[in-house]
Amino acid sequence: MANAVLDATDAVMLSAETAAGDFPVETVEAMARVCLGAERERSAQESGHRIHEGFSRIDETIALSAMYAANHLEGVGAIACMTATGYTPLIASRIRSGLPIVGLAHNPVAQRRMALYRGVISLPFDTSEMSATELNDRALERLVAQGIAVAGDHVILTRGDHMNAHGGTNTLRILEVETRHE
Template identity: 85%
Template structure:
């Protein structure tokens, strides 16, 4: 048998040792996000004999998928388990879990992180056909995570290009409905690996993800190995801001016909509806200990900035992922209750977010730094210094 990193133009090694148990004659294997396609002719012990349907250059460390899904590889490998400790040691804000099949994989990752990693947000990379096979499985994975990623490379390979289009939109919609952040990734600006300008198709792809409601778009090879990383960032930023200025990106019917069960959710959503209908509002400011209130508020589309005012650096960094949320440090430990509102407004003015004469919608709780304590909404006019 070949070593995992060995191979030539006629055969190649693989570190997925049970691959031969997962395929039968007639299956198709897709390598490197589907760039190479192999038809399985026969399986003999640990050897898989294939015919090349689509050939090309194959380098090391490339992914392998089976068309339609069905590979039994676990979401968390032994190396992944070791890497979890590294993630805790270096203090990452978010940790992405590749190839989860169900909520159980995300629960396992959370359990392995333990108390030491309780502040780390888990991102489920939706890459397997099994993960999106039905609504219950998809919702389970979303709810077991702090964020999900539409990982269009492997997912598109497994479910097919035609299915991927609608699936991306469904994932984004479900994530927002279930109050989770969502990232859209893979080949967003692929041509800019070698070109200083994006194609019009890429511009529309990024803009459509924004219009669908994604919290973030993610670059890969464009900035990791491309020739124009700065130009790529500038281009994708320009496209995102342009899409967000469109009226359709600022309209929302999120949960408008639903009842609420939590006070903090009620306050957050009420603030957004008020901001979208009251003339003269410059921003929505949320005093928060965990970032939860800004997250809920950001599920409603708006052209106005949502400002997360938090004393916790963890909460500040976590909020940076949420759509439309500006995270600012705001330590209330030395403030008297009557001065909180004025200090918050002064910070917004200092940051150029609000000006004298404009209104700011402020949400807060009676007890600062208490999780789930948001119970107050105020509409405040910014005074003249």
């Protein structure tokens, strides 16, 4: 199990026999301890994912740029990805940062999918009633309400000009959480 974590596996699970054995709670607790211990290893926190490759997709470029910024800018508290499908947080999760990656999606299928990505917190977020100018503030307010970000934190936000469009992520913003967001 530790090797799976060190190999950047997104999720681990038990077989039916193990999960339904005489000690299912203790088994899951032991699995969690092993996974958390493996994640603390320095090699599990570093990533060379696609470091020497070019990119063919704009959304992929934005996701990886967000992670680069998160790993090099001081004061970043979280990465937030507004997404229709969960693809941007998936790509971002391939780069280790130790920071929460928040997938903000209206689509329940995308929310469930993102719940399996390593380091990604999936939150429902409906952008249909928001103007383009409201999106950033509402996203920051959501992160503060969930205890993910606090005043003074930088949040790296990715989104598309056309919300809810597959493959439409084309924007990266570095925002500061202000007391008005709390």
